[in-house]
Amino acid sequence: MLNIDKRLNTPLRIGNKMIQNRLIMAPMAGLTHVALRSLVRQYGGCGLYFTEMCMARTLPAENRAVSPVFKWNDPELNTLVCQVAGGDPDAMAEAARRIEAEGFFGVDINFGCSVAVICKQNAGAALLKEPKQAEKIVKAVRAAVSIPVLVKYRTGWVDNPAGAVDLAKRFEDAGADALTFHPRVAPDRRSRPPKQAYLGRVVDAVQIPVFGNGEVFEADDARRMLETTGCIGVSIGRIAAAKPWVFAQWTKGYVPVPDIYRKCGHQMVELLYFYFDPITAGKRFRKWALFFSASFQFGHAFCLSLCRRKTPEGIHAAMDVFFDQSPRVNTRPNMNLFR
Numbered sequence: 001m002l003n004i005d006k007r008l009n010t011p012l013r014i015g016n017k018m019i020q021n022r023l024i025m026a027p028m029a030g031l032t033h034v035a036l037r038s039l040v041r042q043y044g045g046c047g048l049y050f051t052e053m054c055m056a057r058t059l060p061a062e063n064r065a066v067s068p069v070f071k072w073n074d075p076e077l078n079t080l081v082c083q084v085a086g087g088d089p090d091a092m093a094e095a096a097r098r099i100e101a102e103g104f105f106g107v108d109i110n111f112g113c114s115v116a117v118i119c120k121q122n123a124g125a126a127l128l129k130e131p132k133q134a135e136k137i138v139k140a141v142r143a144a145v146s147i148p149v150l151v152k153y154r155t156g157w158v159d160n161p162a163g164a165v166d167l168a169k170r171f172e173d174a175g176a177d178a179l180t181f182h183p184r185v186a187p188d189r190r191s192r193p194p195k196q197a198y199l200g201r202v203v204d205a206v207q208i209p210v211f212g213n214g215e216v217f218e219a220d221d222a223r224r225m226l227e228t229t230g231c232i233g234v235s236i237g238r239i240a241a242a243k244p245w246v247f248a249q250w251t252k253g254y255v256p257v258p259d260i261y262r263k264c265g266h267q268m269v270e271l272l273y274f275y276f277d278p279i280t281a282g283k284r285f286r287k288w289a290l291f292f293s294a295s296f297q298f299g300h301a302f303c304l305s306l307c308r309r310k311t312p313e314g315i316h317a318a319m320d321v322f323f324d325q326s327p328r329v330n331t332r333p334n335m336n337l338f339r
């Protein structure tokens with residue numbers, strides 16, 4: 001059986017840089033903010049971190065002191081990738097130049113987001129309908145920067161592995177240094193299971209590293225993905241938000257302390273209200289609470305009790321009430337909350 005500790009702890013070259021660990025965080029709007037990244041780091045860290053999605057149009061003029069998404073701590077930069085979305089190659093190149101100038105590890109192009117408000121701007125997964133335009137974007141970003149260029153994408157708009165393979169080859173030829181592939185079609189946001197066989201086809205089609213993504217919730221899921229698809233590493237999203245210690249648990253032998261959920265919940269509240277103004281912190285907290293609550297029996301009620309509170313003190317108190325009842329922890333997240 002594959003030793004995932006060993007596999008995931010093997011350093012990997014991406015373009016002109018190295019990462020030390022192949023278990024990476026998936027970018028998530030509203031979740032992979034500086035507070036979550038800081039918490040993951042406190043529990044032992046991961047191979048590569050991603051910002052929330054930034055829009056190419058606004059990124060060049062973004063002020064990191066006030067932006068809720070273009071925000072980081074300088075010591076993070078050597079393992080932090082900035083994700084950018086947009087449909088215009090010149091605007092994407094301009095955004096990439098700013099990302100390089102700020103000192104990020106790399107730039108990640110979002111071709112996966114299928115939310116209507118993004119697709120209407122001809123950004124995110126909308127570009128998967130226009131492979132030539134997507135290719136132009138990758139070329140423009142590649143020409144603009146020397147830092148690693150990554151691409152995150154989905155199968156496409158129709159359920160056809162050949163389309164995903166064609167896109168992978170185009171991205172590689174256009175100069176991408178690594179891919180993260182989420183083998184689901186764009187209209188199917190996260191309902192049906194991802195098709196791991198498609199991931200295997202993409203891995204076989206290109207020379208550049210391909211990270212697999214989609215419904216890896218336990219170490220065994222990661223092991224299966226690595227074994228069956230041959231992907232170079234694993235990108236985890238929702239479970240990383242719900243349990244920021246999973247990276248350390250799967251790759252560094254970290255054993256969670258008995259009251260880990262209570263501890264982590266309180267830490268997240270502290271960090272959010274430290275990094276963000278109270279309104280933004282509250283919004284970010286409510287988004288996170290959904291994924292955090294999915295680990296518990298009666299998670300819905302817990303989530304509601306947290307989201308009703310308007311102050312950090314109130315949230316801390318609601319957490320203590322819940323955890324004092326010694327809630328049952330689900331082995332896998334409740335998918336009604338984890339969508």
Ligand SMILES: Cc1cc2nc3c(=O)[nH]c(=O)nc-3n(C[C@H](O)[C@H](O)[C@H](O)COP(=O)(O)O)c2cc1C
Nearest residue numbers: 026027028029053112152182214215216236237238
């Ligand atoms: C709340 C939320 C926001 C997301 N935002 C982004 C995003 O901005 N960019 C992106 O590439 N993917 C985004 N994703 C998709 C994730 O990166 C990932 O592909 C997806 O959640 C599947 O991985 P998982 O099963 O490990 O969560 C988002 C997912 C969630 C749940």
